[in-house]
Amino acid sequence: MIDSHVHLNREEFRGETADVMARARQAGVHGFLNVGYDLPSSRESLALAAAHPAIRATVGVHPHDAETIADATGQITSAGHEILAELTDLAARPEVVAIGEIGLDFFRDLSPRPAQYAAFTAQIKLADQVGLPVVLHVRDAWAEALAHLDEVGLPAKRGVLHAFSGDEAAVAWARERGFLLGIGGPVTYKKSRLPELVALAGVEQILLETDAPWLPPVPHRGQRNESAYLAHTLDKVASVLELAPAEVARRTTASFVRLFGALADPADRETTTAPPER
Ligand SMILES: [Zn+2]
Numbered sequence: 180m181i182d183s184h185v186h187l188n189r190e191e192f193r194g195e196t197a198d199v200m201a202r203a204r205q206a207g208v209h210g211f212l213n214v215g216y217d218l219p220s221s222r223e224s225l226a227l228a229a230a231h232p233a234i235r236a237t238v239g240v241h242p243h244d245a246e247t248i249a250d251a252t253g254q255i256t257s258a259g260h261e262i263l264a265e266l267t268d269l270a271a272r273p274e275v276v277a278i279g280e281i282g283l284d285f286f287r288d289l290s291p292r293p294a295q296y297a298a299f300t301a302q303i304k305l306a307d308q309v310g311l312p313v314v315l316h317v318r319d320a321w322a323e324a325l326a327h328l329d330e331v332g333l334p335a336k337r338g339v340l341h342a343f344s345g346d347e348a349a350v351a352w353a354r355e356r357g358f359l360l361g362i363g364g365p366v367t368y369k370k371s372r373l374p375e376l377v378a379l380a381g382v383e384q385i386l387l388e389t390d391a392p393w394l395p396p397v398p399h400r401g402q403r404n405e406s407a408y409l410a411h412t413l414d415k416v417a418s419v420l421e422l423a424p425a426e427v428a429r430r431t432t433a434s435f436v437r438l439f440g441a442l443a444d445p446a447d448r449e450t451t452t453a454p455p456e457r
Contacts, residue, residue: 180413180428181210181435181442182406184280184314184341184361184388187234188213188223191392191403200233203406207413207428209233210435210442211406212388214280214314214341216241218262221269228274232443237277237314238269245290245298253293255301263301270309276439278306278334279314280341283327286319299327306334312438313338314361321345325352339386339438342394343373350380359434361388364396364404367415374419382420382430386438387412 182203187196200211211234215221221238228236240248240262248259255263269275281302283295290298306313313334317324321344333356340353341361353360362385366373377385387409389395395404396411417424 180207180387180409180432181212182208182389182391182409183212183339183386183431183435183439184214184363185211185391185406186214186216186220186393187211187227187391188220189392192405196227196231199405199407200231203409206407206410208406208409210432211235212237212276212314212435212439215239216280217244217247218265221266225269225272225274229272234274235276235439235442236272236274237279238266238275239277239279239281239302239314240266240298241280241316242282242284242295242299243287243289245294248301249294249297251291251294253297255297259298259301263305266302267305267309270305270311274443275311277312277314277338278302278309279338280316281313282316282318283320283324284316284318285323296327299324300331303328303331303334306336306338307332310336312336315340315358316342318342318344321349325349337438341388342390343376345376346372347376347379350376350384354380354384359438360385362386362416363388363390363412364394364400364408366419367397367411368400369397374415377416377419382422382427383434385416385431386435387416387427387431 215224224236339359343360391404
């Protein structure tokens with residue numbers, strides 16, 4: 180299976196990438212989509228993907244960092260134009276398979292909302308221009324973000340709603356428009372509504388992700404998350420869907436490959452390999 184959203188470039192993993200990847204492989208994770216969230220992490224993402232055939236990269240600027248692209252009135256700044264130009268260059272590299280993570284975050288509001296909208300709009304258009312799908316980050320802004328996508332125009336290659344935390348209406352929106360839902364550690368949390376939403380969506384509409392080093396699944400809450408722990412999310416999703424874990428691993432991997440393309444590492448094509456017993 181593939182960890183469809185991870186940040187191996189983070190300092191939490193410094194010097195440990197090889198060990199983290201080895202533990203992941205033992206847990207049945209053979210591929211990684213390393214997601215950028217600002218310009219430096221986008222460059223690091225590409226460097227990781229260039230060094231490891233099992234890793235693919237995304238490049239983009241997170242809503243938290245939208246102010247590096249646009250000002251508080253929603254005007255793209257000259258520094259922002261430079262960042263967008265470099266993202267466009269990076270996106271031309273074959274290791275880069277999506278634009279992200281981009282979106283709206285009204286939970287933390289770390290950048291002014293007009294700046295978030297402007298950065299989001301510019302990067303939706305960038306995705307279409309370079310012919311790539313998007314990895315979306317949305318928090319406490321589901322209605323606004325989905326309406327904005329409809330208004331700006333959906334990227335032709337669609338994408339994934341990472342760390343999905345929307346409601347039934349968001350599941351329906353995604354189904355009607357061909358977007359996938361990224362499901363991670365929170366599906367294992369006691370009070371989460373995600374199990375019923377995963378059941379509503381069905382296996383064909385989801386991708387598995389860790390968002391490591393963040394959002395660890397039970398029983399690793401409070402620890403640094405890593406890709407090996409995706410096995411716990413897989414087990415939970417499989418039990419919700421009443422499918423065998425190996426079946427969920429196979430079908431979500433197939434969905435990943437349809438959206439983002441195959442990984443370069445031949446070992447990662449063992450998509451039918453059952454995860455080991457745990
Ligand atoms: Zn992330």
